[in-house]
Amino acid sequence: MKKILILTLCVCFCAVSFAQEPVKVACVGNSITYGIGVANPDKDSYPAQLQRMLGEKYKVERFGKPGATLLNKGHRPYMQQKEFKDALAFAGDIVVIHLGVNDTDPRNWPNYRDFFISDYRALIDSFRVVNPKCRILIARTTPIADRHPRFESGTRDWQGEIQLAIESVAKSAHVQLIDFHKPLYPYPYLLPDAVHPNEEGASLLAKTAYEGITGNYGGLKMPELFTDNMVLQYGRPIDIHGTANAGDKVTVTIGKQKQKTVTGLDGKWRVTLHPLAAGGPYTLAVSTAERLLTFNNVLAGEVWLCSGQSNMEFHLNWSATAKQDVPNAANDQIRLFDQKERWRTNAVEWPVSVLDSLNHLQYYKDTEWKVCSPETAGKFSAVAYYFGKKLQDSLQVPVGLICNAIGGSPTEAWIDRRTLEYQFPAILRNWKQNDFIQDWVRGRAALNVKKSTDKQQRHPYEPCYLYESGILPLEHFPVRGIIWYQGESNAHNKEAHEKLFNLLVQSWRKNWNDAELPFYFVQLSSIDRPSWTWFRDSQRRLMTEIPHTGMAVSSDRGDSLDVHPKQKKEIGERLAAWALNRTYGHRNVVPSGPLYKSVSFARGAAYVSFDYADGLCTSDGKPISTFEVAGEDELFYPAQAVVEDGKIKVWSKKVKDPKIVRYGWQPFTRANLVNGAGLPASTFRTE
Incomplete structure (x- = not known):
């Protein structure tokens, strides 16, 4: 009996001991793993926060060495x-490795990049030797912000190469890849010194490691665009995606x-319908074993994204034809997804309570x-509504319109961070004192966030901000195309805008993985602002340079004193004409007014040829006005103009030998x- 009791006690003791044996998690890395950047590394480093998330069944230890390199020939090799x-x-039973940030040092990567993969494999093998059953997770490196002093001289490019090398290591060494880059990338304020995450940034790393270790991503979730009454793009394969716990079976x-x-292990799933x-x-x-999501x-039908600044935001209720059009707006075949700002960028100081939400992209x-x-359309974009209504009437299919326009927003705010980092980094630097950015834009932003004491305080006009808060959440939701009405906040510098507009179109086409995504935009209208003539002509030229774009002229519907002309119906319908002609192949629809094509000179006159020139005439029955000519001296004089053989003949008695027409x-x-x-x-000026 005594032997049985002793044996029972031993078994119970062993069972308790086994039950209490925690899973050992080794966090291996550099200063970010150590906790540089947080006030109390023992309490707030990412491994310390990971310990709290995992609980007592795990034992997390941090083995971070500040300045350590992955490269064994680097200036401070971790091994x-x-x-x-x-x-x-x-x-450790689980090893989480985050190395590579310090390898971007010019002492390291340029000389020893060829050894990175083999050195990383050697590091992994070392942990497998001491614990053959260990599970290893390697992390894509945390971001290095554009404020870093070596960002353009090498750090930016070398980090990109290192990220690719880490992905190669994960595949070849059969280890799990987690992403320490993506959670921090849209939040540069979480990197106060451009490299080290603060406490909040460390918590995002801990959460990423927790999800990778446990596979717990919070269950089935869908992007915010998936709701009742939604419109899915018809006529092409439909990408349906979301997140769920690792290994969950998803049925759509x-x-x-x-x-x-x-x-997948990264919590992501995707199907193609x-x-x-x-x-x-x-x-x-959409369902898993634990959850069912139903969208009724x-x-x-046809889905279009409608974006830009205040003239796209301008409500149908405010338009010139609102009284007759709003009451008749009921149409079950048109659906609206209206992304409105929480705080308008009026000339006010925002309260302190707003500022943290801004930093978190909760705009x-x-x-x-x-x-x-009538109720939903009245508060929706007038231009977008008239565009969608003309499409729905013409195509006789449902139309879905997504609008996320923000008043006063500059082009650079809508471009993704990576594109600007690589192709226009100068616009990112000290943006509130940056002459690439219009002084009105900088001044309004400074006023709105005047109460902030955060040097990295964000604002919707900041480069990348509206892409990160308004485009990323759309998560590649399939769209047929884009309509865009913006430019007022970039008209001070047409040369910068020419580069930015190209990058905008490139950025969005990359986001939607469609190099031919239609992008139709509105040329700035008429108003008494001196730079707008050059800007309008620049926009016209951009249309000819960027494929699959079209431009709606709005100068005939401008207001000399108001930057928000109320005649929006014509503008929306002109955008729709581009879409009907170019996107949907309705060749009977004329997409544009006369667009300058070429000019020839003979007998003291200029002969101007146009595309879309059938039936050239005047809108008011009066003689053609506002043509001017200049000789080699580039001094312009008002000119007479008449239609002659499908061209416009232009001349002035004051210019005997014209060389330029505008x-x-x-x-x-x-x-x-x-x-x-x-x-x-369109406004134009010949070369």
Whole structure:
């Protein structure tokens, strides 16, 4: 009996001991793993925060060496440090490795990059020797902000190469890859010294490591655009994606289609549905064993993103034709996803309570898809509404419109960070004192955030901000194209805008993985601002340089005193004409007014040729106005102009030998040349 009791006690003791044996987690790395950048590394470093998240069933130890390199020929090789030996002695069951940031030092990567993969493999093998059953996770490196003194001289490019090398190591060494870069990248204020995360940044790293270790990503979730009443792009394969816990089986059904997949270790899942027929309503169901998400009254049709600044934001209720159009706006076949700002960028100081939310990119209100009605349309973009209505009337299919325009916003705020870092880094530096950015934009931003004491305080006008808060959340939601009305906040520097607009289109096409994504935009209208003539002509030239774009002329609907002209119906319908002609192949729809093509000179006159020139005439029945000519001295004089053999003959008695022609070259112009479709000619200046 005594032997049985002793044996029972031993078994119980062993069971308790086994049950209490924690899983050992070794966090290996450099100063970021150590906790440089946080006030109390023992309490707030990412490994310390990871310990609290994992709980008592795990034992997390940090083995971070400030300044350590992955490269064994680097200036401070991790494998030659005491912390490495301590990590081996710990023999972790799980090893989380974050190295590579210091390898961007010019002493390291330029000389020894060829050894990076083999050195990383050697490090991994070392931990497998001391614990053959250990599970290893390696991290893409945390960001290095553009404020870093060596950012452009090498750090930016070398870090990009190191990230690719780390991904190669993960594949070849069969270890799990986690991403320490993505969670921090849109939040540069979390890197006060441009390298080391603060406490909040460290918590994002801890969360990333926690999710990678446990596979717990919070269960099934979908992007915010997935709601009742949504419109899915018809006629092409539809990408449906979201997150769930690692290994969860996900089922997606719509109509007669059913697709199944398994969530990856990174918590992501994705299925591709076969093209849907236009119409509906459909019910979209997405489920795991633990959760079912159902989206009702879903239509399949044409989806367009409508963006820019205040003239795109301008509500239908405020438009010249609101009284007759708003009451008739009910249309179940048009759906609206209206992303509105929480705080308007008016000339006020925002309260302190706003500032932290801004830093966290919480600028847009929560919203959902709504059926078009007088109430919903009245508060929606007038230009977008008229665009969508013309498409729906012409195509007879459902139309979904997403609007996220922000008043006063500059082009650079809508471009992704990586694009600007690599192709226009100068605009990122000290943006509140940066002459690339319009002084009005900088002044308004400074006023709005005047109460902030944070040197890295963010604002919606900051480069990249609206991309990160308004485009990233769309998560590649399939769209047919883009309409854009913006430029007022970049008109001070057309040369900078020419580069920025190219980058904007490039950035968004890359985001939607569509090199031919249609991008139709509005040329600035007429107003008494001196730079706008050159800017309008620059926009015209951009249309000819960037493929799959079109420009709606609005100068004939301008207001000499108001930057927000109220005649929006014509503008929306002109954008729709581009889409109908170019995107949908309706060749009977004229997409544009006369667009300058070429000029020849003979017998003291200029002969100007245009595209879309059928039926050249004037909008008011009066003689053609606002043409000017100049000789080699580039002194311009008003000119007479008449239609002759499908061209415009232009001459002036004051210029015997004309060399240059310009048209509509007044900030507020009363230019009156139109084509047979009644569409106006653009401002232009010949070379």
